Amino acid sequence: MNDLKSLAQIKDARTLRSSSYDRTGGNKDFIKVPARGKAVLADVKGPGCITHIWCTGWSDDPHFLRKALLRMYWDGEKTPSVLVPLGDFFGVGHCRMVNFHTPVLSMAPNDGKALNCWFPMPFARGARIELVNEGNKPLKSFYFYVDYEAYRSPSEVSGLGRFHAQWRRENPCRGIPVSRYTMKDQNAGKNLTGRNNYIILDAKGRGQYVGCHLDIFNRRAVTEWNWYGEGDDMIFVDGEKWPPSLHGTGTEDYFSMAWCPTQFYNGPYNGLLIPGGPNWEGQISCYRYHIVDPVRFAKSIRVTIEHGHDNRRSDDYASTAYWYQEEPHLPFGILPAGKRLP
Numbered sequence: 001m002n003d004l005k006s007l008a009q010i011k012d013a014r015t016l017r018s019s020s021y022d023r024t025g026g027n028k029d030f031i032k033v034p035a036r037g038k039a040v041l042a043d044v045k046g047p048g049c050i051t052h053i054w055c056t057g058w059s060d061d062p063h064f065l066r067k068a069l070l071r072m073y074w075d076g077e078k079t080p081s082v083l084v085p086l087g088d089f090f091g092v093g094h095c096r097m098v099n100f101h102t103p104v105l106s107m108a109p110n111d112g113k114a115l116n117c118w119f120p121m122p123f124a125r126g127a128r129i130e131l132v133n134e135g136n137k138p139l140k141s142f143y144f145y146v147d148y149e150a151y152r153s154p155s156e157v158s159g160l161g162r163f164h165a166q167w168r169r170e171n172p173c174r175g176i177p178v179s180r181y182t183m184k185d186q187n188a189g190k191n192l193t194g195r196n197n198y199i200i201l202d203a204k205g206r207g208q209y210v211g212c213h214l215d216i217f218n219r220r221a222v223t224e225w226n227w228y229g230e231g232d233d234m235i236f237v238d239g240e241k242w243p244p245s246l247h248g249t250g251t252e253d254y255f256s257m258a259w260c261p262t263q264f265y266n267g268p269y270n271g272l273l274i275p276g277g278p279n280w281e282g283q284i285s286c287y288r289y290h291i292v293d294p295v296r297f298a299k300s301i302r303v304t305i306e307h308g309h310d311n312r313r314s315d316d317y318a319s320t321a322y323w324y325q326e327e328p329h330l331p332f333g334i335l336p337a338g339k340r341l342p
Contacts, residue, residue, distance in 0.1 A: 013149040013156070018042040020144050030057075033068070033131060033139040041129040042146040047154040050121035050129075050146060056114050057086075057142040059135070065095045066340045067135035074162045075125040079331040084167040085340060086131070088320045090115040091273075093215030094283045094342045098273045100266040104211075104289055104322075119210075119322065122157040134337040161207045161324030166332050168319050169340065170198055171217075173307040175314035178219050186230060189310030194234045194242050196311040197304035200319045204300045207325025209235075211269075211289035212303070214255070217316035217342070218281050226279040227260050228315055231306030238299040246295065251305065255286045283342070289322075 018041060022028045033039045042050070061067060065087025072082035082089070091105040092098050097112030108114035121127065129146060133139055151157065172178075174196055176185055191197075200212050218228045229251035236244045248254045252261055256270035262280070265272045269292070274285035295301065303321060307313050334340075 011149075013151050016148055016150055018044070018146040018148075020142065030141040030143045033133045033142055035133060035136050035138050037138075038130050038132040039142070041131055041144050042127060042148070044123070044127045044148060044150070046126065047124050047151040047157055048127065048148050049123070049151075049157065050127060050148045051118070052147040053117040053129075053145065054114065055142065055144040057139050059137055059139045061135050061137040063095050063341050064133075064135055064137070064139060065097070066342065067133065067337045068139065069132040069134060069334065071130040071132060072121070072163075072165075073128045074121075074123045075327070077327065079329075081162055081329060082165040083332065083334050084165045084320055087115075088167050088213075088215070088318070089165060090117060091213055091287060091320075092285050093213065093318050093320070094217070094274065094285060096274060096283070096285070098285075100271065100273050102266075102268055102271070102287070102289060103291060119163055121163040122160040123162070124154040124157050162327055162329075163322075163324055164203070164329060165320060165322050166201065167334055168199060168321075169317065169335055170307075171316040171318070171339075172219060172314040173198055173311070173317050175307055175312050178314055181220065181313065183224055185308075185312045186225070186227070187309055189312060191232070191306060191310045192242060194236070194244070194304055197234060198231075198307050198311075198317045198319075199302065199304050201301060201303040201321035201323060202330070203297075203323060203325060204330045205325040205328070206298050207301075207323055208294035208296045209290060209301055209303060209321070209323045210294050211287065211291070212319050212321045213285060213287035214305070215274075215318045216284040218276060218284065219315050221281055222279070226281060228276075228280050228284065228308070228313060229260060230309040231311070231313075232309075233303075233305045235295060235304070236302040237295070237297045238301075252286075254305065255288045257286070
């Protein structure tokens, strides 16, 4: 990630853009993506680095943010390094758009409808970005910019990891059924393995984990205490056994918050963009970006978090993880559109 000092560095590069501007010179500066169709947003040859992505779109389908997928490929690879629903890629789940800003992702007014990404995405031989509409209704208008630098030599990206992003979901998490969960379960049990934790990321290779957002649907609607957290984060690096070197103390603690938060908060590296309803019911969305404190790994990384203490809660968990690594990466897939809906 660039710092302010780099702005003064004169670089042998050309700044270019792939966008949806009207090639006829008119004002229809958007593309249409048919139902079950796809569009190529960028297809770049040679060495370079994507520096910024902006987009916005409209569809009659209220769930198009989960039904549309972003796929990104670097250097001619066969399996994508990025495979994430459109809305989730830009920092918020639940098919929601919320005004927020961080150094790497933002949703801008009106009501979060302008989606931005500033994660640098280097490549040595080429880059391809696709938007895939897996819904039954078209994206009637989709506007986009993909801004990038083109370099003369692959040496400009030597030693740089490739950007990756993955979406996961477990609905419901394997815990005590909602109808049987009680207050006594909140602090009962012991987790001495991390075996049934929710998995945010499971990657092999050498690189660094740079953050995630976690989207929870609290499935209990009760009058008693209904806090969804108490789940410790456990990050296992290079195949280490329990307890991992990075063992946390609770869900909100990993996201750099405290005391069962209920307030909207948007910080540079952490935040609570959807705080839930009364008694923490319904939708929650929180993020933690390791921009100044990436988690390094030499062989593998497994980023996990308990769903309630000792994995006793059975809420709906979804997440998007972001990381850089040397290729090849461990191939990953994604749930079909019907199983991605909030």
